[in-house]
Amino acid sequence: MVTRINPCEWKPQGVDDLEPNAWEGLRENKQHAAVLAGAGAGKTEFLAQKAAYLLQTGICSDPNRILAISFKNDAARVLKERVNLRCAPEQSRRFESFTYDGFTKFLLDRFRLAIPEPYAPPPDYNIYFPNKGTFQEFLNNQKIRGVNVYQLQKDIANLPLPAGQHNYLALKSYWQCRLTSDEVALSFQMINRLIEYLIRSNPNIKHALRSTYPFVFLDEFQDTTSPQYELLKFIFLESNSLITAVGDDKQQIMGWAGALPEAFNVFNQDFGAKNFDLVSNWRSHPELVSMQHAIAQMITPGLTQPEAKNTKNMKGDVAAIWGYSDRNDEIQGVSNWISEQINSGTKAHELAILVRTHADKLEVEIAPHLLNKGISIRNVARIVDGIAIQDILTEKLTTIILPFLYLGVLERSPENWNRALISLCALEGVDFVDERAHSQQQDRLQYFSRLLRQDLSNGNFHKGRINPTISSILAFLTEDAIRSSISEYKQDRDYNRVLNGIVSLLEECADCSSSWLEALDRFQGVDQVPLMTIHKSKGLEFQTIIFFGLDAKTWWSLTPDNPEELRSFFVAFTRAKQSTFFTSCSQTGNPVTWIEEILTSVGVNKLAGPGCEN
Structure with missing residues (x-):
């Protein structure tokens, strides 16, 4: 049995310390909390630490649970993984991480007949x-x-x-x-x-939800839609459940999809929340943060500049507008620059290309140039067997299968062993307090991984081995157990769509790989330049961002009085840890003069793009 930690003695796990405001927001368990956290402030880390604090101190005691709701699948997955790393299994199993859609589907599948x-x-x-x-x-x-x-x-x-x-x-x-x-x-x-x-027709269900979840986390709260918020308010308002809403109004870019206007103001009015401002930026270095802040102040005048916690580890420009007069020169110049960076030691997956819209069109243009240099590009929105690559990677079935595949390839992999064991015990309904049952599952996993390793090491690697190998893993875990424990997979169509997508993407990766390990790494995007729209980049970070198309045609609605477009621009700018570069091609459209003036005033110079300096 895990010993509870005195709240006064609890310390963060995996990080050296938290900033003072984060400590206050973390310890607040008497009233609702609104945590305003800008780009790079560590929203996910804050929620993971708060979950660990509540679970390890017993403030959220067994059998009570923490409900975490995120806007995107990958955010829900990452948050759950971080809690798993920081808490004992018998504690982390009481942390339930969903998207809004996943949570409502879970309730529908469970209470449909009511x-x-x-x-x-x-x-x-x-x-x-x-x-x-x-x-x-x-x-x-x-x-x-x-x-x-x-x-x-x-x-x-x-x-x-x-x-x-x-x-x-x-x-x-x-x-x-x-x-x-x-x-x-x-x-x-x-x-x-x-x-x-x-819930309106069955008050007992509302009571059960309130009793089960005394603590509720809302991640990226600024993108919550009005119906989503009204449902959560209907369930938890005027209850003993405490809500912690985390987000940043400057990054609200889902207004087109019905995001709640002034979300934090509405939340504060309805729930009387206590506000906490996280003032650190752990992603970008001081020079880059200062440039980003110029845009932030246009969105929220008078805003205090975040304290940059990262360090600059590069030479040369950290941001620039690359000017081109010809589209072909733009494509060729950027391709050459990317190749030079990779040859200098930068990993391809740390160089991301962002576009406002139509990533598929840029993929058609730039992919052949990069491929000629031995560089692969990954359009995360590309559909593989009916499902987008980014969605495949964040699916729960993927997070179950991948650790087993790595155990079959690697002689030792503690991280994948732990992930596989957690999945196995969860599917078997094993309580980690039951040492005997837990030991039995360890023995089972050890035996199966040994057999899998022997099988994968025999014979030549080819894509024809993908489907049988995944089938053997699913047979070991039993598909019925997976589908009964994960509400999203109860329907044949939903489950098969995801499974077919995983198999097809792995087979595609196997076609250009010489080993299992190379195929698995390619599956996860290792050593491939990611290409995505701004909306797909939300919540991600890369060493360098190259933003294609800073022109008036592409950004036709980017005006000083259009806050949503300005927030989209801010989101793109703040994905970078070390450097951000914008391309502007006069053949495509005229410059966005007013935004260029703001950027140049803080040191973002407009230069001749790579390849046309002379």
Whole structure:
């Protein structure tokens, strides 16, 4: 049994110390907390440390749990992994990390039958992602006229059930069609409304959630949508559950997707939260932070500059606007520069290319130039067998399978051993307090990993071995155990989509690899230049950022009075640990003069781009 630590004696794990405001926010367990944390402030680390503090001191005692809700899959995964590293297994199992959509789907799968008729979906419902065309097709098929497509989409996401109470034919018909079709398919917006209706109709479920989760973490809170926030408020407002909301209004870039305006102000008004400002930037060095702060002040005038905690370890410009007159010169010049950096020792996966939109178009242009130099590019939004690469890498099934594959390849790998053992025990329902059962699972894992290592070391490596190897791992773990313990995989379609994506991406990596280890590393993007949009880069960091397209055509809506576009620009700028470079090609569009003036005033000079200095 794990011994509790006195709160006064508790110390952070994995870091030397926390800044004073982080200590205060971490120890606050009497009222709700709003933690304002700018770029590089360590939002995920703060939440991981607070979880460790609550669990290890017994403030969140067994059987109570901590509910953490993040905006993106990879953020939820990373937060869970960090808690696993800092806490004993019997403690970390009481930390539940979801996305908003994952949490509502979990509730739907668990309490589906308690939803009042006729809104309870069948057990084999599917998830779908509607767009404007989907809603227009519905209206045409139903011969409904005079309804604005965008308004219908908004009403589906926001109006409470039952739909009939609104005297709104299109809304009522839409729900009826979705729930009575041969293959019922629900969007996550619909699932949100179903869960609100479920809890409103069943007060005991609301009471159970409040009792189970005395502590709730909300990561990247600024991107929470209005329906998501209203659901959380409906569950936890005026309860004993304490919410810690963490985020940064300067990085709210999901307004187009319905992000709650002035999210922290709304939260403070509703919950009376105590505010804590994290003032450190652990990502970027002082020179870069000073440049980023010029943009931050345009978003929030009078803002105090963060204290940079990273150190500069490079020579030359840390930021510049690279000017080009020809698109081909721009592509060729940047490709050559990337090649030079890699040849000088920089890892390819630490050099990220960002674009505002249409990463696939830039991939077509620049990938052949890089490939000629032996450099691979990875467009994280590229679809492989029906699922984006970035989504494959953050799926729970991936995080289960990968450690076993590495155990089959590496003679010793303590980190992957621990991850595999945690997954195995969780799937087998083994309590880590039960030493005998835990020891049995260790023996099982040791035996299986030895057999797997023998199998993978025999014969030539080729992609035909991927599927049988993954099948053997799933047979050892049992797919039924995986699918019953992870709500997202209860439906055949959802599970098979992810599994097929994992297999297909690994097979693709195997085609250009000479060993299992090389294929696994390629699968995770090692030694490949990542390419992504700003929205996909949120929460990530790289040594160097190259932002393609700082021009008025690409950034047609970047104006001083458009805060969301300015926040997008700020997010792009703040992904870098050491350097950021913007390309501006006159063939593509005119310069964004006002933003260039701000940047040059803080030392971001406009220079002839690499390859056209002469």
